[in-house]
Amino acid sequence: MTDGGNGDVSSGDGYERFANGPVVVFTWRNESGWPVEYVSPNVERLFGYSPAELHDGNPAYAELIHDDDRDRVSREVEANSDATTERFGHEPYRIVTKSGTVRWVLDYTHIVREDGEIVRYTGYIVDVTERTERLEYVTDLNATIRSLHRALIDADSEESIRLDVCQSLADLDGIASAWIGTVDPTSSSLVPATSAGIEAEFLEARPWSLDTDSPSPAVRVAADRSSDGEYGRPEEAPEGPWRGAMLTAGYRSAFSAPIRHGGIRHGVLAVYSADPNGFDERIREILTEFGESVGYAITAVERRDALHAEGGRELVVGVEAERDDPLRALAAAVSATVDLKSVTRRENDGALLYGLIPGVDPERVLETAATIPGIRSIECLSETGIPLYEILSGEGGVASTVTGLEASLQSLCVSGDECELVVSIQRDRDRRRLLEHARGLFGDAELRAERDMIPAEATPWAALLTDVLTDRQRSVLRAAYHAGYFDGNRKRTGAEIADSLGIAQPTFSTHVRAAVRNLLSAIWDESGEE
Known part of the structure; x- marks a missing residue:
């Protein structure tokens, strides 16, 4: 794009093919102000001046250049006008059109010499205004999101997070408005929670019932748990x-991204633009990543609230289990209930389970389990009182599925006819979210009972476990406890439990030591005890 040809090009021969495109061809004399010797006819459509006006020096080309860029452009011409340079390109600069608007251009220039002296410059001027403005917008969007990260970290409530996010996005030039909605599983609809820059009538008048075929990107994201974002134009x-x-x-495009973290959906972020092309692929990627950050911040606030909350609620939730589910088949075969107290996903596949099967001779349980596909191994760890079993199950089935629930599981009871979870929560909105997640995992979930938990007099231990232990530390510690690792007459060694979990014994020991250290640190740091 840089060769302007040799010799006299003032006639413009060969350049008329650019007349309808975004590229303007110029020839400038090497004189003060760079008088225009030739310019392609499309200059008037792009910059407002006719070729005749520019030929007459009204204005001179240098006067078209924005005041803030003129000295730099002059220095670039001077620096490249040596004895060896044949062509060069300018950094983008601004042209002021006849109407006073500003356009960004790229300028690729070829030097024409006669007898070794520079007599003129020929150049291709490319209008890159839209591209430059888009880059500036992306830069502004990234800067806004970076500034929001600190606000999200310091936020003291979910409401303040939503408000800061909506207001900051709506303040951007390229975004007309923003709102955040949450899913109400009872009514199967998206409920607007917080907004900025948007008329209340717009939100109140819309049917937000969940439908994957809805033209609304926000509704489609809410209806499809796997969606990473949806885009639409009216x-x-x-x-x-x-x-x-x-x-x-006045909206001409819309984009919505899920607000989620760790498999839990906290809502939907919806943004609108007056530009039909307001959300290109890069901007959609940025907003989708931002939705993850907002989800993380909300999760952090909820965990912090749970740590300081008093008491809570226990939910009994009925979920679907296939008839050939290994645990359901075992329960049906021995006519008893399998009451699991610990469910831990193994490193590679399957799940490690610890549970009780009351009222059945252990030998019968072991013999029956050996015939059931999906149960890889089973061992009775204690026959005192209600027998305690360690079960290694394969992939699939209700036991493996429940590891994805990411809730404080108290028990999982499976009989030949049904399956019930008992989980603990802290707030009403956790109930709605848990049921929604359970339905996504199991296909159906029914709230069967709800009861108050006895408030803790000091530290809420379940919340403490969630807050100070990683998921892996918590699952390894729970497996070790139920396997009798901490008993005076230890039932299983660390190596045996590690093998059951599919990890190395040193890794098991590292997780246990780290978990105990984190717990003791949290207890004594919280109480101030030296």
């Missing part, structure tokens, strides 16, 4: 309430 949508509301409000 001009491409069918006639209906969403299209009409978008056009009436």
